[in-house]
Amino acid sequence: MSGDSEDFDKPYLPERYRQKVMINRRRRLVRRAILGGIFIAIIAAAVLFSGVPSPGWVHVPALSSQQPVTVPAPPAATISPVLNVTATPAPGFVVGPGVPSQPSAGNISLADAVVALRRSYPAEEFAILSVNLSTMSGHTLFGFVIRPVSGGAGDESTEFIDAASGESWTPGQDTSPVSAGQAKFIAGSVFPSLNPDRVDVRYSDDPKRGKIWAFTLSSGNTQLLNGSMDATSGGIATFSLTVPAAGRPAIPVFNLQQAQDIAGSYISDHTIGAHPVNLTVSRYEPWGTAASPVAGEYRFTYRRIYSGYPTDEDGFMVAVDAVSGQVIGYDQLWTTQDYSFAETMGPSLTSYDAGVAVIRAAGNVSPGSTASIRILSEEILWQNRHPPGIIQRPGSIPLRWKVVFDDDIIRANASLPAATGWVDIRTGNVTELDYRH
Template sequence: MSDDSGDFNQPYLPERYRKKVRENQSRRLKRKLLLAGAIVVIAAIAMVLLSGIFPGLKTPTTAHPLVTAPVTTIPPTTVPAGHAGLPASNVTPAETYTYPVGPGVPVQASGGMISLDDAVNSLRVYYPAGESVIMSVNYSSGSNRTLFGFILAPVNPPGGGDFVIFIDGTTGEPYMPGQENATITATKAKVQALSEFPGLNPEQVKVWFANDPVRGGEWQFIFLTGNTEIARGGIDATTGEAITLILTIPHTGRPAGPSIDQDRAKAIADQYISDHNGGPLPLNMTAERYEDWGNATDPSAGEYVLTYERIFQDFPVDTDRIVIAVDSVTGNVLSYDKTWTTQDFAFSQTLEQAVGKRDATFAMMQAAKNRYPDSVESVRIISADIRWNNQHTPGVTQQPGSVPLAWKVLFDDATIRADPSLPQGIGWVDIQTGNVTELEYRH
């Protein structure tokens, strides 16, 4: 087996590539789409609009709650307390909204159905305006369920991918096709959520179902006191495991700088992960940063955010990771987010590498040239490493040995660099044959 990564700078690729190939190798993939658990393919919209009809808890043995000292990663959010004024007519006046309103969307409440403004106010309890923008709304009236279908776009990162959220026209609660079939019920998810925050006494607990594009079905929840959010998170709809936990606390009234250093924050994070998962996990910390919560005129100590990648047989697993935030003042864990989608049996037994970095990168560039011939001159390599390509459709059981070890090559070109909404290109190359097995590259 040969590894030619050391001679990657030899005259093999054009000079313009070789000069840039090692630039920004520390950069990683963009954050997973915000609003985890929200994304549903547009086909779901079509299903709703065309038909309008949709057809034992095993909790973790030990609960490891977040500490609940009064300090978090996101400031408190005040949810809408009332409804905006309603037009006098039930005819949809699209010009009164900043987004397209589909035909038949009820503007006034009538016959037990909520109005569009009511639906928007309900939506904003779960998906605040600061996190997402409404792109459009449609309405589907069926014999089983009547739904408002909102297409949302994340505010940050821009271009992170539109997603659809349905609001039940009768209850005003979010609805997602398939939630009736979840192993864990909404009631059980609520009980589990409350057990994770024993120090909090919310006045309201709202729970709703969402399909995460990586993790699959989960019950998301928020805790409210009055109209203020005090915590949120997600419970795996199959296992009942708490996979996301976030305390929501003020960013004001804090010291100007940290009271603990990064080494202490890492030790706290390591211990929390071990406690929460019943023992250490095979992880490698790949990123650690300090996020200041203040500004030049109003300094405020922030948090340390640590990212851990899952390791299997010495190689990173592409989508599996844990991100955890630690308060720089108190040392409390403020947020925890776990993505762990692949069982050990699913990883391939083939580990021998016959294709080196230079050949893998060249194969990817040839594939990029075939896709956009006019852009190949501006292609820039960002990184190339061997990892497990474990991406798969949520809810589909991976077969034994089906997850391959492959070269993952990240790159961009002039068009991508000029348009922040476009994602980096990703090429997967077989470590045995050198064939490009996947290419995500679009303009």
């Protein structure tokens, strides 16, 4: 008989029964162990997912779509007291009410506004008297009242810094044909080799050119170049490159003729159309001092010529570095249309007669100074100087004698300009006299 038979229909045997009981007992014990393990795992999970989250994460229970969700407000931050705090020093000028000392609501702080102002008005040249906060043309503005350090009462002016952008702001600039953004782009594009990291622009009214954008190119705290452009056309009117004097030789590398050729080529390359000019001034300007000379620059002044006669105002100035041969300065003024010049008529009045006419007119202003009058220059010019924005009519610019002179009073006072008299080239009448004491 087989010992492993499982046939229960066979006659009862005590030994077989005993074996069956042991097998069933072992099976029950295994089932209990498995169920116990499952129960322990459930208890551990319940503890793990209880209301106390582990550090670094937050358990969010699932919510049905019908349950309103309430997001609890974050606990109030506990601010530790700060010890040894140094109070912000007073700015040294009057601060009006409402001027923010800290950035707020998209606006810069007063300290940042001062930094922006100083880019155009450095502390060694201009003093800040006061600041107020105001609104104009949709701009929130810091309005700084400033005055030249060397100035006095009556020399004050107000300059604005936009509180949102931190840029200079001037009334009228929002309607300029060339916007502030375009002016920045033009200034940076014209001088790409400088690689500036900041371009600042400021809208202003030039007494000769009218509306302009003055611009400054900088790298860090170093000013690389400043200049101006026409606010209508975007054409560059002036620029001056910053050239460090350190490390330069004492004598020029380029001579006067070489520098003059460079200046002439620059005008030809950077102007459109014919610009008849006559070189009237060429000079070398050394840098440094007599004890410590440094090679400087050459300056060339070209005066516009029309119908054989020079104009009083239009022309170019070009400055050339005497060491590198680079153009480091430029000034262009071309204000008069050709149709505005009067028909050319040869003069019938001599320079001597023109001088006599001016001296007589000056005697009517200051009789006691007539004997000390000294004629400085006499030349025939187109009298085309005029206020910016004035449209000159066809044939309105006359050809006249310009007589420049001084006297004892003017020579004794360096702040007084030389006097000027304009004389009709045919009649000898003094048409204009600028003679101030």
